[in-house]
Amino acid sequence: MFEILRKIWRTGTVTRRQPLPPAAAKYRGKIVIDPERCNGCLECIGICPSGALRTNCIQGKEQLVISHEKCIFCGSCADNCAEQAIKLTNQCYLATRNKQEAQER
Amino acid sequence: MNQLSKKQLVARLLQSFGKKMLSSRPVQEHETELVIDKADLPEVCRTLVQEKKGRLFTMVGNDERELSGHFALYYVFAFDQLQHLITVKTLLEEADPVFPSISAQIPAANWYEREVKDLLGLRALGHPDRRPLILHGDWPEDQYPLRKDFSAALPVSRQPDRGTSMQYSGRDVTEIPVGPIHAGIIEPGHFRFGAVGDTVLHLDAKLFYTHRGxxxxxxxxxxxxxxxxxxxxxxxxxxxxxxxxxxxxxxxxxxxxxxxxxxxxxxxxxxxxxxxxxxxxxxxxxxxxxxxxxxxxxxxxxxxxxxxxxxxxxxxxxxxxxxxxxxxxxxxxxxxxxxxxxxxxxxxxxxxxxxxxxxxxxxxxxxxxxxxxxxxxxxxxxxxxxxxxxxxxxxxxxxxxxxxxxxxxxxxxxxxxxxxxxxxxxxxxxxxxxxxxxxxxxxxxxxxxxxxxxxxxxxxxxxxxxxxxxxxxxxxxxxxxxxxxxxxxxxxxxxxxxxxxxxxxxxxxxxxxxxxxxxxxxxxxxxxxx
CATH class of the missing domain: 1.10.645.10 (Cytochrome-c3 Hydrogenase, chain B)
Structure with missing residues (x-):
């Protein structure tokens, strides 16, 4: 009994309160597209294994958009983008109350 | 072990098959493939497992009709001492897609043989358990998903469940069905216990609820x-x-x-x-x-x-x-x-x-x-x-x-x-x-x-x-x-x-x-x- 109490005292609280610290720097999280850099070669759409990338007409302009619901965070698109228009970030808190937000970038 | 002696050992392993071997060839550095007639399958497999101490590594059915006009079965045996794999290949005619079962002698082949029946329509003759394994009882019996002419995009109409679970009878045997949905975070599987009092007499497990193809x-x-x-x-x-x-x-x-x-x-x-x-x-x-x-x-x-x-x-x-x-x-x-x-x-x-x-x-x-x-x-x-x-x-x-x-x-x-x-x-x-x-x-x-x-x-x-x-x-x-x-x-x-x-x-x-x-x-x- 004494041993257990001593242990509890020594270990302290293991669970952590939100907001939690950001994920590790290498973490493959949310994909961000820079529409300024994208040259529209659309190679990434062919590479994406889960079909998360597509083009959409935004304000009269064809733009690359990503569905965060479909994305599997493999980072193939970012690896293969010649213009470095697609970047992986370490954002891991992607839960949303609105499905539409997850659909488009 | 040098390369030469390994080659000799593999040759010694196969020499007993003599005339049964239609052909043999090295596939990779660690693998030899031999082609045999399907009638010789039980004897060759039994010799490899029971006398030569190989273990059944995997078994694969393949629809090669567009290549050679046949279905093919590959039984792969691992020889741990030799660091070698031996594949026994046999071809099945499209008109007669049956082959002799080896499950009675090599129980490990049980699931593999039932699986090629469910997914490719290749039937193991003399298999002791003829219940479907992967596709359960509500899947139509003449639809074989792994055949190349089956389209995964088309919906398949289900039929009434044929009831493939074990039934227990007897006055003192209590049947306890558990699952497929369980409390806690585990995956689906249906377990049916035949229990006498608190002691389990027999357990039947039905899996493959998460078969995703x-x-x-x-x-x-x-x-x-x-x-x-x-x-x-x-x-x-x-x-x-x-x-x-x-x-x-x-x-x-x-x-x-x-x-x-x-x-x-x-x-x-x-x-x-x-x-x-x-x-x-x-x-x-x-x-x-x-x-x-x-x-x-x-x-x-x-x-x-x-x-x-x-x-x-x-x-x-x-x-x-x-x-x-x-x-x-x-x-x-x-x-x-x-x-x-x-x-x-x-x-x-x-x-x-x-x-x-x-x-x-x-x-x-x-x-x-x-x-x-x-x-x-x-x-x-x-x-x-x-x-x-x-x-x-x-x-x-x-x-x-x-x-x-x-x-x-x-x-x-x-x-x-x-x-x-x-x-x-x-x-x-x-x-x-x-x-x-x-x-x-x-x-x-x-x-x-x-x-x-x-x-x-x-x-x-x-x-x-x-x-x-x-x-x-x-x-x-x-x-x-x-x-x-x-x-x-x-x-x-x-x-x-x-x-x-x-x-x-x-x-x-x-x-x-x-x-x-x-x-x-x-x-x-x-x-x-x-």
Whole structure:
């Protein structure tokens, strides 16, 4: 009994309160597209294994958009983008109350 | 053993077949293929297993009608002493897609033969169990999904369930159906106990509720994309499956990845084993309601998964493997951080083992519970932790080294009792050996490239890849199609080999011991069901 109490005292609280610290720097999280850099070669759409990338007409302009619901965070698109228009970030808190937000970038 | 004597030994292995062999050829460095007539199948397989001491590694049915006008069956036998694989191939006519069953003599073939019936319509004559295995009773009997003329896009109309579960009769036998939906976070499986009082008389397990048709959906995919399918076969053995698939592709392309990539693969494979084993040991305590062990185990597992995230960018080590090597490198700073974390984890782990193994109730519940005998383990070709706890020395890291395991010292952990406690102890000792292996890797890891381009693969080349996942060996059989796509992909996971053994260990135990026995095997449902 004494041993257990001593242990509890020594270990302290293991669970952590939100907001939690950001994920590790290498973490493959949310994909961000820079529409300024994208040259529209659309190679990434062919590479994406889960079909998360597509083009959409935004304000009269064809733009690359990503569905965060479909994305599997493999980072193939970012690896293969010649213009470095697609970047992986370490954002891991992607839960949303609105499905539409997850659909488009 | 030098190359020449190995060649002679393989030749000696095959000479007894004489005229039965229609042809034989070396496929890869480690594999010989012989083609026989289907009528000779039982005798050749029986000789290979019972006299030559081979073990059934995997069995694959393939629709090769567009290539040769036939269906083909490949029985792969592993010879651990020789580090060699022997594939027995036989062709089946489209008009007469039946072949003699070998299940009565080689019980391990049971599921494989039922599977080719369900998915390809190739019927094993004389099979002792004619119930469907994978597609259950509501699937129409004349639809075979893995035939090339079956389109996965078309809906299939279901029929009334034929009722394929075991029925128990007798006045004192109580039938207890459990599942397929369970309390807690486990996957679906239907278990039907025939119990007399508290003691289980018989257990019937019906699985394959999570059959997703991954093998069908992988067909036609480019190899680079199929890798992502391989990573998603299993939640917790993602890396082992990815490595096995990558090795199959590399074997087909006759490519050896750079040494650093091989070492890093071993490193990540051991990290996968560590977090799984420690988490499983903790979870096993839930089988006897010992919450301290569960929490302690999950805390350590969390620490290891955060380490995975730091090193590989993913808690379950997905996205690490690339065909021809790895996608990411590890810096020396990360390696020293790895050693620091592992030192902390090891100290805490030793303490956890001390707590559990000095707990009388824990020992009482685990010892002599759910015994898998060596005979049963050998007959069903059980692999992994469960095999090694029953005295069956099977560890593919030692017998057919892959990645960097050929250069590393991999000790064999073995117990003979075959009960829950033995499986517990095998896992606990394997945690220690994994830590040893990781330290060896960190000392020996060479510098250099982590990736080499995969050369073009000739269409219809076939190859195999394997890895020792935390649950046992996984084997991926791959035939490459035209334009670097998948023609046929057969995944044989550790769970697929071990599930048939679980129901054998339960009779004689009390019903409340079943969750404990099940947890001691810790088998995955989705990589069995695919």
């Amino acid at each position: 991954l093998e069908k959906s992988a067909e036609g995919l480019p190899l680079t994309k199929a890798l992502f399918t391989a990573e998603r076969i299993c939640g917790v053995c993602a890396l082992s499956h990815a490595v096995a698939f990558a090795q199959a592709v590399e074997a087909a392309a006759q490519l050896t990845p750079p040494p650093r990539a091989l070492y890093l693969r071993s490193l990540f494979l051991e990290l996968e084993r560590l977090y799984n084993h420690i988490g499983d040991l903790g979870n096993l305590c839930a089988g006897f309601g010992f919450a301290v062990g569960v929490s302690h185990g999950s805390r350590l597992r969390e620490q290891l998964q955060q380490l995975n995230e730091e090193l590989a960018g993913h808690r379950y080590l997905r996205g690490v493997i690339q065909l021809g090597g790895l996608r990411l490198d590890v810096t020396p700073a990360e390696l020293s951080r790895l050693l620091t974390v592992l030192e902390q984890v090891e100290a805490d782990f030793d303490e956890l083992m001390d707590i559990i193994l000095s707990h009388d109730i824990a020992l009482d519940r685990m010892a002599t519970t759910g015994v898998l005998s060596l005979q049963q383990a050998n007959d069903l070709e059980v692999v992994g932790v469960a095999a090694r706890a029953s005295g069956r020395a099977v560890d593919i890291r030692r017998s057919h080294p892959y990645a960097a395991y050929g250069q590393l010292d991999v000790p064999l952990v073995q117990y003979t009792q075959g009960d829950v406690l033995a499986r517990f102890k095998v896992r606990a000792e394997e945690v220690k050996t994994s830590l040893q292996i990781i330290r060896q890797i960190v000392c020996q890891i060479p510098a250099g490239a982590i990736w080499a381009p995969v050369p073009e693969i000739q269409p219809y080349t076939r190859a195999m890849g394997w890895a020792e996942s935390p649950r046992g060996e996984v084997c991926h059989w791959l035939m490459v199609g035209p334009e670097q796509t998948v023609f046929r992909y057969r995944i044989r996971s550790a769970a697929y080999s071990n599930w048939p053994a679980v129901p054998l260990t339960v009779p004689g135990n009390i019903v409340p011991d079943f969750p404990l026995i099940n947890k001691s095997f810790e088998l995955c449902y989705s990589c069995c069901d695919r």
